[in-house]
Amino acid sequence: METAIDTRQKFIEAALRLFADKGFYGASMDQIAGELDMTKQALIHHFGTKEKLYRAVLAQISERLLKQVNNQQADSGASGKNAFADAIQRLFEHTLTYADDTQLLMRELLDNKRRAAQAEVWYLRPFLEELRRLLMQTPAWAQADEAQAAAQVYNLLGAINYFAVSTTTLEQMYSARHVAALRAEFPQRLHRLAQTPPD
């Protein structure tokens, strides 16, 4: 017998892949369960409903992103001042490593427009708020408006995520070599964007 925790985790990973790829409605319980060669009732046994499974996936992504943002490295030097720029760079790295996280994060931002009204808790909020907090610790943004800082965070996320998601398309339109070069240059570009002061 497999331990419940292992199976749960494997289900969450399979669900993440399929939700990222096809969206909430596009991925069926049957398909997700099939990834582990199990029946969908096993999946329902562990999570209750599809909605709850989706939330479990989202919770894990949010936790992973938050960890990435908060994980201040020892060599980061002065915390506070550079903490935001470092967090953004780590987020970019994370985005390349965990492509599915990015894909699902973007889908969730889109769907939240509709969900926002009825959702009790929005899992991505702590992650976004933490980024905004870090930004407002930098001297340039200390006096800025909260919403303004949040907008800057969204802008940077947009740049990072669009780059990550578009690589497949760019590789098709140009070449894998070109895109690899862009990837190498992107941290510098991102650094410049992150330095943009408030209006």
Add this chain to the structure above:
Amino acid sequence: METAIDTRQKFIEAALRLFADKGFYGASMDQIAGELDMTKQALIHHFGTKEKLYRAVLAQISERLLKQVNNQQADSGASGKNAFADAIQRLFEHTLTYADDTQLLMRELLDNKRRAAQAEVWYLRPFLEELRRLLMQTPAWAQADEAQAAAQVYNLLGAINYFAVSTTTLEQMYSARHVAALRAEFPQRLHRLAQTPPD
């Protein structure tokens, strides 16, 4: 009897709304047809399959976006040099007016990752290529790599679209007044971003 062309157009508009809101799989033929108080068979009669309906919607969006980008205003002064910056500003305006276009454009960029392999024609490509062309007409980008220019276009699109899509969420987290202020400032922010030179 309604003329076929009118009905087709109304169907496309209804489909755009629902596809933007819930995605391809989330919106059903029955719902879309219901928006016009018709049966789904009327919809199938006009478009054949759901896939073809979706493509018709995408084609119209692409056409509208391309028109917006190419529509050089008389007061634009020197074409060529400012054409790109103007196009980006018009795109931002368009994004606010036609929110559903933006929503579906983002969904399509996400889905294209999977579609790219099998798709014969990608409807958004002419639009993206035209933007890249305009960017490369500016002095700063004339010598740049094509893929690099495309990446810059994606960056700007990311900033614009993320702002547009996040307004609902931002309004919930902060206030409508704050977000309105951000909207007013955004063109300047966008102008600065558009001036970013290549690496």
Add this chain to the structure above:
DNA sequence: ACTTTTGCTTACCAACTGGTAAGCTGTCAA
């Protein structure tokens, strides 16, 4: 006046959706 075409509807379908209920099997504690 007639036929043809256009723009739909009703009737129907197999496949699939998420979910319930009940049972079966290996593991582990008493």
Add this chain to the structure above:
DNA sequence: TTGACAGCTTACCAGTTGGTAAGCAAAAGT
């Protein structure tokens, strides 16, 4: 050895999915 329980499966369900086939009434062509 027995009982409880965890981790599944089979059986089943009503509702929905995209799609086919056939028909029907109004308009248009001749």
